[in-house]
Amino acid sequence: MLASLAAALLLSSLIRRxxxxxxxxxxxxxxxxxxxxxxxxRAPATRNRDELAILIETFNxxxxxxxxxxxxxxxxxxxxxxxxxxxxxxxxxxxxELEAFSYSVSQDLRAxxxxxxxxxxxxxxxxxxxxxxxxxxxLRLIRDGAKGMGQLIDDLLKLAGIGRQELACRxxxxxxxxxxxxRDLAPECERRQIExxxxxxxxxxxxxxxxxxxxxxxxxxxxKYTPHCEMAIIEVxxxxxxxxxxxxxxxNGAGFEQxxxxxxxxxxxxxxxxxxxxxTGVGLATVQRIVHKHGGRIWAEGEVGKGATFSFxxxxxxxxxxxxxxxxxxxx
Numbered sequence: 001m002l003a004s005l006a007a008a009l010l011l012s013s014l015i016r017r018x019x020x021x022x023x024x025x026x027x028x029x030x031x032x033x034x035x036x037x038x039x040x041x042r043a044p045a046t047r048n049r050d051e052l053a054i055l056i057e058t059f060n061x062x063x064x065x066x067x068x069x070x071x072x073x074x075x076x077x078x079x080x081x082x083x084x085x086x087x088x089x090x091x092x093x094x095x096x097e098l099e100a101f102s103y104s105v106s107q108d109l110r111a112x113x114x115x116x117x118x119x120x121x122x123x124x125x126x127x128x129x130x131x132x133x134x135x136x137x138x139l140r141l142i143r144d145g146a147k148g149m150g151q152l153i154d155d156l157l158k159l160a161g162i163g164r165q166e167l168a169c170r171x172x173x174x175x176x177x178x179x180x181x182x183r184d185l186a187p188e189c190e191r192r193q194i195e196x197x198x199x200x201x202x203x204x205x206x207x208x209x210x211x212x213x214x215x216x217x218x219x220x221x222x223x224k225y226t227p228h229c230e231m232a233i234i235e236v237x238x239x240x241x242x243x244x245x246x247x248x249x250x251x252n253g254a255g256f257e258q259x260x261x262x263x264x265x266x267x268x269x270x271x272x273x274x275x276x277x278x279x280t281g282v283g284l285a286t287v288q289r290i291v292h293k294h295g296g297r298i299w300a301e302g303e304v305g306k307g308a309t310f311s312f313x314x315x316x317x318x319x320x321x322x323x324x325x326x327x328x329x330x331x332x
Contacts, residue, residue, distance in 0.1 A: 026056060039067040109153060117146040156282060162289050167207045169294075174201035174215075174247065177208065178236060181215040188223050197235040202245050204314050210290045217283045218249040218310050225308065226253035244296070244313040252307040261300045287312070 026043045033039060042063060043056045120142045128136055178201065219234065226232035235250040256264070265288040291298045291312045302308035 022056065026059060030059070033063070039063050039070055110150065113146050113150050113153075117143055117150075120146070152282070158282075158286060162210070162286060162293065167210070167293060169205045169207055171203055171205050172208045172211065173203050174211070174238075177212045178215050178219075181212055181219055184216060185219055185223065188220060192223070192227075192232065193230065194223070194226075194232045194234060197233065197237075199235075199237040201236070201238050201247065204245060206294055206314065207290075210293070214287050214290050214312070215249075217287045221283065221310070222249055222251035222253065222308075225255075226251050229253060240316060241313075243316045245316050246311055246313050248309055248311045250307065250309040255302040255304045255306050255308050256300075257304055258302060261302065264300050265298065284310075 022044070029041055029043050033041065040063075042060045120139050124136070124139045124143075128139070131139070175198070178198065182196075219236075222234045223232070226234070229252055233252045235248075237248045237250070239246050239248075265284050287310075288298050291314075295315055296313040298310065298312040300308060300310050
């Protein structure tokens with residue numbers, strides 16, 4: 001019995017030293033790696049070449065691979081940060097060049113256009129009665145071209161300025177903005193039969209000046225593309241969808257082919273000839289930039305001869321902030 005007990009104790013000691021202790025060490029290291037994300041530690045190797053030794057060796061190889069990938073990720077992250085800094089520096093330089101170009105456009109190109117327009121007017125006033133009708137038409141075309149180029153320059157400068165302009169958002173009643181835009185567009189509505197269908201619009205947090213420009217451009221577009229309608233119908237409506245307010249401006253005018261709708265918001269992109277509907281092709285691009293700056297999106301639906309609908313979305317949570325502001329004001 002004593003001999004058996006001694007043999008059992010010896011066997012237990014050997015099992016603990018050769019199997020249990022390495023397994024406990026491996027378990028502790030694995031727990032530390034899982035908890036502290038330290039991949040540089042290694043499990044001590046055993047002198048035996050058995051299954052446990054293979055397990056420990058495999059664990060250490062896995063640790064080495066993870067450590068190598070972690071180091072590669074850190075290096076890639078550092079490289080990415082450096083590239084971002086470089087791109088930011090390049091973008092700042094490009095913005096400064098764009099500002100310089102905008103200033104050059106506004107100063108250097110306006111003067112020749114004013115001269116062309118001014119001298120054409122003088123030529124028409126002084127010598128117009130002595131010119132044949134064809135020459136008079138040429139003078140009118142020159143003046144119209146100069147004015148069109150001037151308007152295009154103004155629109156491009158306005159489009160470039162929106163990207164640099166910081167948003168000054170505060171709660172605004174969109175119905176009030178819409179009415180203000182309509183007052184400004186009154187000259188375009190003279191001698192026109194237009195039925196306005198204005199729905200109830202929400203209160204949202206937005207940049208009031210920029211949002212008024214959105215309404216002005218979309219309403220002006222609707223007026224411009226309904227000249228041949230005996231009764232133009234322009235509707236402004238609102239609905240909520242997926243935590244967003246959606247504003248729709250619908251008309252019964254010329255419309256467009258739906259497959260080309262994506263081109264409407266590009267600079268200089270037009271789906272109608274200039275002699276049919278005047279414009280510079282920058283207005284809708286400006287609207288899109290303003291809407292995107294507010295975190296929304298804009299899209300268009302239309303059919304040739306049956307009108308068009310331009311819809312844009314604004315975050316619905318702005319309504320909550322606006323309501324809180326109005327409630328606080330009422331409480332005071």
